[in-house]
Amino acid sequence: MAGRIPRDFIDDLIARSDIVDIVDSRVKLKKAGKNYQACCPFHNEKSPSFTVSQDKQFYHCFGCGAHGNVISFLIEYDRLEFPEAVEELARFHGVDVPREKGSAPPVSAEKRQQREDDYALMEKVAQFFAHQLKNHPDAARPIDYLKQRGLSGEVVKRFGVGFAPPEWDGALAAFGRSPELQQQLLDLKIITQNDKGRRFDFFRDRIMFPIRDRRGRVIGFGGRVINADDGPKYLNSPETRIFHKGHELYGLYQARQAHRALARVLIVEGYMDVVALAQFGIDYAVASLGTSTTPEHIQLLLRSTSQVVCCYDGDRAGRDAAWRALENALPYLKDGVELKFLFLPDGEDPDTLVRQIGKEAFEQKIDAESIPVSRFLFENLLGRHHVGSEEGKAALIAEAQALIDQVSGDNQRQLLEERLFKLTGQDSYRLDLQRDMAKANSATNKIQAPAKQKPAGKSQLTPVRIMLRLLLEQPELAAQCAEVQPQLLDVNLVPGLELLGExxxxxxxxxQKNSAQVLEHFRSHRDFAVLNKLLSSDAFSVHDAIGELFAQSRQQVYRDSFAKLVERQLHSRMEELLARSRLGKLSDEEKQELKVLLSAQS
Incomplete structure (x- = not known):
């Protein structure tokens, strides 16, 4: 597994970047005073409320509230994970992404170029198949097949569906013009080779479904027969240096492009199911690539959505596949996510069923008939263990507890244990005792641990908020005001003081850091959302109360705000000493301290 990307590299990458260039390459910007504007790419609007500040290297939408720096924009707009967004920005600048010690060896420039060449070739092959669907002499046959399956030209284009011609050397003749290119085609399994050394197309006379990774790059293909007697129903690309089927899901790229936030994802079994569902407006379906749902698939999905519904045939094979998915998913079931199972009637698959009953009825079936993980787990276990005997009950408890212990979410694990106790008629004393002990430990920890700092409030211009906003706007203030040291104040004095000190x-x-770099440094901080929102709120307006303060000397405002915090701490200390003096428990030093504080107040 690759190591972490060094923080210094990320800071340098942001410093090199001009957010205007990155955003403008995806959303056309227009100059508006000091800043740039456009209609927001994250929600529908007629007049522009999306603003990009070149000075602050920050974007903000006054309509939907989207905001962040250049990396945040790539994550949101390109639907990337954080490491992928850093890699995309590094690629823009033509630099390599380093990894910290203990990571995998860095990819050489030669291998990196090879990978880029592979992606480029796979994209060309996908375009070749799409072209053949329209222009091959035999194109009427695959087109008629797609029409019979109820697919429109629009959805065929959206998924890049194509046609692998029946000739032995269609792709080979188009792309294998040199020995080096033929070897690349062979490595990517676009062509294959027999024992006699003869080379020919791997996919022939099939409907072709390009498989794209999370960044939209073609990494493999799935081919479906047109006539049922022409070999296996589906033929998938074998594993290659850029394609690992256990880590990818067909249709996930398209689903993430269709939805900024995926409320749920439906896992189905075939490419045609994904495309047919999208045709009917159910554009959040994905398919595993000829393999069962793997732990990597589950992790990938739960980074994109909080609800996963596994849709399988209701026969034995479908239920076995669902059980394997459940076993793989248990370690990743944290609180706040849902895993459900939908079993279809015999002889039906999502493709045929959605064409019969339509989008609304299909989604009603998902809502009404999906089985939660708790029910599926125990129904399956009860089917395998005879709980009428003590031995069978013990076997069920042992297997169930081993599975439940894998669940990462405390609440989910507790609910499953409660269900197990009820099903097996166990004395609830042990479970109650465990809960009492957990509560006692929790109470002890609360007493021993310092009070958790709440983030700074958002409704009032407190000294802490003003100082944080000033630092985010002008980071050099901290060095310019050396006498200001908020980290020396008591963090429990006011909310947000600990964050201000950091x-x-x-x-x-x-x-020397700019606003975007400071914000990026605190991305993993528990109060990152507070900083992000604080900087984005009216970030480009000088007409709010903060803006009026900023019109004054920023250094003076920063010092005055700190002085107010110092005054508040002194007053708090005085009140504490007065309260203790009423009990007669002050030392001589504390009495002298109180005398000084009282004289300062008079």
Whole structure:
């Protein structure tokens, strides 16, 4: 597994980048005073409310609230994970992404170029298949087949569906013009070779479904026969240096492009199921690539959605596939996510069923008939163990508990244990005892641990909020005001003070950083959302109360705000000493301290 990307590299990458260039390459911007504007790419609007600040290297939409730096934009717009967004930005600048010690060896420039060449060739092959669907002399046959399956030209184009011609050397003749290119085609399994060394197309006379990764790059193909007697129903690309079927899902790229936030994802078994469902407006379906749902598939999906519905045939094979999916998913079932199972009637698959009953009825079936993981788990176990005997009951408890212990979510695990106790008629004393012990431990931890700091409030212009906003706007203030040291104040004095101390210390040590770099440094911080929202709120307006303060000397406002915090701490200390003095428990030093504080107040 690759190691972490060094923070210094990310900071340098952001410093090299101009967010205007990155955004403008995807959303056409227009100059508007000091900033740039466009209609927001993240929601539908007629007048532009999406603003990009070149000074702050920050974007903000006053309509939907989307905001962030250049990496945040790539994550949201290109539907990328954080490491992929960094890689995309590095590719834009033509630099390599380093990894910290203990990571996999860095990819050489030669291998990186080979990979880029592979992606480029696979894209050309996908375009070749799409072209053949329209222009091959025998194109009427695959077109008629797709029409019979109820697919429109629009959905065929959206998924890049094509046709592998029946000739032995269609792709080979088009792309294998040199020995080097033929070897690349062979490595990518576009062509194959027999024992006698003869080379020919791997896919022939099939409907072709390009498989795209999360970044939209073609990495493999699935081919479906047109006539049922012409070999296996589906033929998938074998594993290659860019295609690993256990880590990819067909249709996930298209689903993420269709939905900024996926409310749920439906896992089905075939390419045609995904495309047919999309044809009817159910554009959140994905398919595993000729393999069962793997742990990698589950992790990939739960990074994109909070609800996964596995849709299988109701026969024995379908239920066995569902059980394997459940076993693979249990370690990743954290609180807040749902895993459900939908079993279709005999002889039906999502493709045929959605054409019979339509989108609304199909989605009603998902809502009404999907089985939650708890029910499917115990129904399956009860079918294998005879709980009428003590031995069978013990076997069920042992197998169930081993599965339940894998669940990562505390609440989900507790609910499954409760279900197990009820099903097996166990004395609930042990479960109650476990809960009482957990509560006691939790209460003890709360007493011993310092109070958790709440993020800074958002409705009032508190000194902490003003200072945080000033630091985010002008990080060099921390170095310019050396006498200001919020990290020395009691973090329990006011909400947000601990965060202020951390931001101030970082800015003091890195006064050359800009707003976007400071924000990026705190991306993994528990209060990152607070900083992000604070910087984005009216980020490009000087007409709010903060803007009026900023019109003054920023250094003076920063110092004055800190002075208010110091005054508040002194007052808090005085109140504490007065309260203790009423009990007669002050030391001589504390009495002297109280005297000084009282004289300062008079």
């Amino acid at each position: 931001v101030h210390s970082y800015c003091a040590e890195h006064s």
